[in-house]
Amino acid sequence: MRRPLVVANWKMNGSLASNSERLQSFLARWKGVHQAEVAVCPPAVYLPQAAELLAQSNVGIGAQDVSAADEGAYTGEVSGGMLADIGCQYALVGHSERREYHGETDALVAKKFVAAQRHNLTPVLCVGETLAQREADETLVVVGEQLKAVVDLAGRNAVASAVVAYEPVWAIGTGLTATPEQAQEVHAYIREQLGSIGAGVRILYGGSVKPANAEELFSQNDIDGALVGGASLNSDDFYSICQAAE
Ligand code: 13P
Numbered sequence: 001m002r003r004p005l006v007v008a009n010w011k012m013n014g015s016l017a018s019n020s021e022r023l024q025s026f027l028a029r030w031k032g033v034h035q036a037e038v039a040v041c042p043p044a045v046y047l048p049q050a051a052e053l054l055a056q057s058n059v060g061i062g063a064q065d066v067s068a069a070d071e072g073a074y075t076g077e078v079s080g081g082m083l084a085d086i087g088c089q090y091a092l093v094g095h096s097e098r099r100e101y102h103g104e105t106d107a108l109v110a111k112k113f114v115a116a117q118r119h120n121l122t123p124v125l126c127v128g129e130t131l132a133q134r135e136a137d138e139t140l141v142v143v144g145e146q147l148k149a150v151v152d153l154a155g156r157n158a159v160a161s162a163v164v165a166y167e168p169v170w171a172i173g174t175g176l177t178a179t180p181e182q183a184q185e186v187h188a189y190i191r192e193q194l195g196s197i198g199a200g201v202r203i204l205y206g207g208s209v210k211p212a213n214a215e216e217l218f219s220q221n222d223i224d225g226a227l228v229g230g231a232s233l234n235s236d237d238f239y240s241i242c243q244a245a246e
Contacts, residue, residue, distance in 0.1 A: 002202050004036040004218065004245040005163060005225035007124060008232030009064060009092065009206075012043055019046050023053045025235040034058065036225065036245040039090050040232075044078050051087035062090030062124065065098055068111035070118070080119030091116040092227075094146065095126045096169045106149035113150050117158060124163045124227065125150055126206070127190070131170035139168075140189050147193055160197040163204060164190055165227040171207025173230060178207060180216050180223075187222035211240035218245050 014022075019042060030038060039060035042050045050061050067077035083091060093116060094109035104112075109125070116123040127146040129139045143166065151159060166186050168178050178186075183205045191198040205217050206227030217223050225245050231237040 002200065002224045005202050005204060006036055006038050006238075006242045006245050007062060007090065007092075007163075007165075007204065007225070007227045008038075008040040008238055009095070009227055009229050010040070010042050010232060011064070011097070011229060013233055014042060014046055016046070016049060019049055020053060022233070022235050023050065023059075026239055027054075027057050027059065029239050030057075030059065030242060032058075034242075034246060036242055038242050041090070041092060047083070047088060048086050055087075060089045061087055062092060063088050063121075064092050064095065066091040066093060066112050066116045066121065066123075068108060068115050070115065080115045080121050084119045084121055088121055090124055090163070091121045092165075093123045093125055096128055096167060096172060100169070106146055107153075109146070110149045110153040113162070114154050114158070117154070117162070122162060124165050124204070125159075126165045126167050126227070128167040128169050128172075128207070134168065134170065139186060143186055143190065144193060147190060151194075156195060156197055159194060160200060163202045165204040165206050166190060167206035167227060173208070175208050177209070177213050177217075178205070180220050183217060184220040184222055187220065191222055209241060211237050211244070214241045214244035 039062050041062040041064050063083045067079045093112040098104045113123045127143045129142040187203045202224040204225045204227045209226040209228045
């Protein structure tokens with residue numbers, strides 16, 4: 001039995017004031033015991049604020065990125081040890097925006113995955129194809145290669161304790177969502193690639209998840225939750241999505 005997980009990726013949005021309002025308005029509703037697990041990934045500078053506001057709650061905290069290195073002369077980087085130190089439990093690795101705008105290769109993403117686990121963070125490994133790749137019928141090949149880079153470096157057993165997020169690049173921030181069937185096909189493929197450990201790994205869908213489409217996506221056999229961008233900035237919408245995962 002895989003516990004549903006909904007993760008908010010705020011990307012580079014927020015301020016002390018708006019973060020506080022957003023988190024408090026969500027917490028006011030997300031009380032008590034829930035079947036679904038929820039975590040929030042604010043920008044790195046706001047992680048301590050989130051850690052404080054979420055300390056007594058049932059909402060976890062994640063970083064949007066993690067360095068492949070542990071410490072030293074890496075200007076601007078934040079290490080897994082530092083993230084764990086301030087109370088993070090999760091770290092996104094290989095988000096398509098990092099791959100696209102910051103040149104992160106499959107090999108670097110794999111190193112980040114291993115670095116996160118070295119510091120007891122649960123990596124949320126993001127994979128997904130571009131529109132051109134989907135149109136060229138390369139979706140499964142691309143996703144398979146992204147996954148394989150991590151399995152080759154970390155070992156398949158390491159992925160057993162991680163989370164995978166399938167985020168088709170063409171569906172991110174565009175309002176275009178993969179149909180539940182399109183998403184399910186890729187999720188099932190990812191699970192199959194993970195072999196014997198696959199059945200226990202949570203595989204999230206990301207890409208224009210909204211209250212209106214969440215339930216249908218979550219009804220698919222291999223969709224165990226969501227990684228939510230834009231809609232996570234609105235606490236009403238994010239709450240509705242979390243409820244749909246229950
Ligand atoms: P949107 O929900 O805004 O499409 O973003 C998805 C995403 O990239 C989450 O990591």
